[in-house]
Amino acid sequence: xxxDALYAFVIGDAMGVPLEFMSREKLNQHxxxxxxxxGSHNLPKGVWSDDTSMTLATMDSISTTHAIDCDDIANRFxxxxxxxxxxxxxLVFGVGKITQxxxxxxxxxxxxxxxxxxxxxxxxxxxxxxxxxxxxxxCYNCHLNSKEIYSIVKNVSSITHAHEISILGCYIxxxxxxLLLSGKNKIDSYQxxxxxxxxxxxxxxLEQYKRILSSxxxxxxxxxxxxxxxxxxTLEAALWVILHTxxxxxxxxxxxxxxxxxxxxxxxxxxxxxILYGYSxxxxxxxxxxxxxxxxxxxxxxFVHTMDNNW
Numbered sequence: 001x002x003x004d005a006l007y008a009f010v011i012g013d014a015m016g017v018p019l020e021f022m023s024r025e026k027l028n029q030h031x032x033x034x035x036x037x038x039g040s041h042n043l044p045k046g047v048w049s050d051d052t053s054m055t056l057a058t059m060d061s062i063s064t065t066h067a068i069d070c071d072d073i074a075n076r077f078x079x080x081x082x083x084x085x086x087x088x089x090x091l092v093f094g095v096g097k098i099t100q101x102x103x104x105x106x107x108x109x110x111x112x113x114x115x116x117x118x119x120x121x122x123x124x125x126x127x128x129x130x131x132x133x134x135x136x137x138x139c140y141n142c143h144l145n146s147k148e149i150y151s152i153v154k155n156v157s158s159i160t161h162a163h164e165i166s167i168l169g170c171y172i173x174x175x176x177x178x179l180l181l182s183g184k185n186k187i188d189s190y191q192x193x194x195x196x197x198x199x200x201x202x203x204x205x206l207e208q209y210k211r212i213l214s215s216x217x218x219x220x221x222x223x224x225x226x227x228x229x230x231x232x233x234t235l236e237a238a239l240w241v242i243l244h245t246x247x248x249x250x251x252x253x254x255x256x257x258x259x260x261x262x263x264x265x266x267x268x269x270x271x272x273x274x275i276l277y278g279y280s281x282x283x284x285x286x287x288x289x290x291x292x293x294x295x296x297x298x299x300x301x302x303f304v305h306t307m308d309n310n311w
Contacts, residue, residue: 001181001275002137002304006055008248008274009133010296011286012266013051016256017041020049020094024227024259031257035289041093046289049094051267053086054131056299058156060086062138063302068152074106074113074159082107086299088292094263096229099127102160114155117162124165126234128157130264132170133271134303136177141307146197149174161231164205169231172196172209173268176239180275186242191215208232217243227258227265234261238268248273248281 018039019032037045057076065072079085081103084092098118106116117128135156139149150171157170175196179189194213198206209232211217217240225240226233237258245251255269256262274282290296 002307003300004277004279005133005137005177005271005274006059006296006300007279007287008252008270008277008282009055009267010048010052010270010290011282012252012255012268012270012273013048013263014046014088014290015252015286016262016264016266017043017047017049017094018045019256019259019262022259022262024257027257027259031253033253035286043091043093044089044291046291047088047091048290048292049263050080050092050096050099050127051130051264052088052296053080053092054099054127055133056086056296058131058134059299059303062134063299063306066306068135068138068156070113070155070159073156074103074116077103077159078107086295088290088295096125096127098123098125099160106159114158114162117158117160117166119162121163121165123161124163124169124231125161125229126169126231126261126264126268128159128161128166129169129173129231129234130267132156132173133177135170136174136181137303137307139174140178140181147200149178150197150200164202165208166231168198168201168205168209169235171201172212173235177271177275180272186272186276187218190217190239190243209235212236212239222258225258227255227260227262229261229264234264234268237265238272241265241269242272242276245273248277249283251277 020040035045061073084090102116153171154167157167227237241254245254251273256266
């Protein structure tokens, strides 16, 4: 399952990179259905972004420490942003301002990493949501309860994004991944989201996710879905695509053609689709086009070994 989800995540990320910031109107006129290069960042096809880099850094930390060590994770994020570790082509690009500011605070002050994330309402981008996939697998393998999951998600999100809305988005995403990993189908998993434990969160934050937690996404049209970098919109978009498509390729193509924050929406959608449809459902030509597969496979192998042998 880890390979299925991670490769699907990276595929969604890489396919979304050249389309980032493009409008939905433009993509409706000229939809993208294959791995392409150039585009928004003028990069070769198959290059992944910060979504995958921070996910690999998180995996590497867990593989090394056999724990959730937020300072260690933050140090690895700094290795990425300062030295281009965990990148596909030794190039760092597209780093979110909220993430950049938080890591700057950590790098310069060496304070508790969980105290470095942005805390204002305006700092609720998707920069912590995009790196939660390894946390979901950690929680699944450790058989954690809701309070334990919340504690880990809160701490890991708070390295860069400490506002409750961001933490709640990460928590909902992890819960959905855990439901899929338990073998439930996509619809049942979605409808069960409303029954998870949210007693740790304020009513104001829960209101932001009303459309997700009320099962409203099942009846919304694509025109009612935003695909911006706001954490709520990103999660809504990914879930909406999953609920309204029936194959891996449909999910990825559907997600990246929403426009705007295409790499993160593609990556989050991909992680879900990978669990649902499996690695074998990913078109081989998309896998062949990925840059940095040796590095990707190395971090994947270590993480799988850790998950298989330590719990």
